Amino acid sequence: MIPRMASVPVQAASGPMTSGPTLTSVPPIRLRRRSALPGFGPTLGFTVLYLSLVVLVPLAVLVLRASGLGLAGVWAVAMSPRVLAALQVSFGLSLAAATVNALLGPVVAWGLTRYHFPGRRLLDAIVDLPFALPTAVAGIALAAVWAPNGWIGGLLAPWGVQVAYTPFGIFVALVFIGLPFVVRTVQPVLADLDREIEEASATLGASRRQTVWRVIAPTVLPGVLTGFTLAFGRAVGEYGSVIFIAGNMPFRSEIAPLLIVVRLEEFDYAGATAIATVMLGISFLMLLAVNLLQAWSRRRLGHV
Secondary structure, X not given: OOOOOOOOOXXXXXXXXOOOOOOOOOOOOOOOOOOOOOOHHHHHHHHHHHHHHHHHHHHHHHHHHHHOOHHHHHHHHHOOHHHHHHHHHHHHHHHHHHHHHHHHHHHHHXXXXXXXXXXXXXXXXXXXXXXXXXXXXXXXXXXXXXXXOOOOHHHHHHHOOOOXXXXXXXXXXXXXXXXXXXXXXXXXXXXXXXHHHHHHHHHOOOOHHHHHHHHHHHHHHHHHHHHHHHXXXXXXXXXXXXXXXXXXXXXXXXXHHHHHHHHHHOOOHHHHHHHHHHHHHHXXXXXXXXXXXXXXXXXXHOOO
């Protein structure tokens, strides 16, 4: 017969004697969840290598080629009257076209997102046409439509309004190629915007205009700024869809990319690289300003 063992009081690691064993709380073991994607090192290395080969190295070569002229030489090329006129045409009209797209693009995105009507899918596909069309095809089509003997240009000619072969024709082409950037960046934001927010705004007594400006507009503002940046960047470097409708008249409707091609045809490689470097610097500063504004708007709205 096995004798019964008497219970022995067990003293905890810290505390008084108790009549039985006590269990101390064990901190949970946190296991680090491993991602299915590669780690930080390989992805960072691939990112730096890819961006260096595709972006940084070509731009560095461009700046080095232009540096052969020196700062004084680049400044002299940039300040020449013809180059100044071409830069004003390119950047001024690109800024105007991107602004118009930033104002009208959200309206198009709103109509395609919030309303269901016959032909909506067809219109949604038409928005992407400037992406799919070759730039030369787009330029020829715009010139044929807006020329004095075209479908729309012929209606404006009796009133003394000429679009094709003028700076206004460049503006039309830049609006055409930049609209999809704004629509496609704003459209997902509007699709994800909960309609209960608008209903809550109406319940609190806000009018439709107040709901648009104080509820919807701040939410889509980062997307609008992103689309504006993309449209502006595309418009500054646009060539194929512009030269057919611009008229390419020096000091009036000549764009900077065309002037670069002219310099290359004249075997003035230093002048071409100088103009390209000036365009690169101006584009970088303007895009940096827009990105800073976008970051400020995100912090103000609490998205970051």
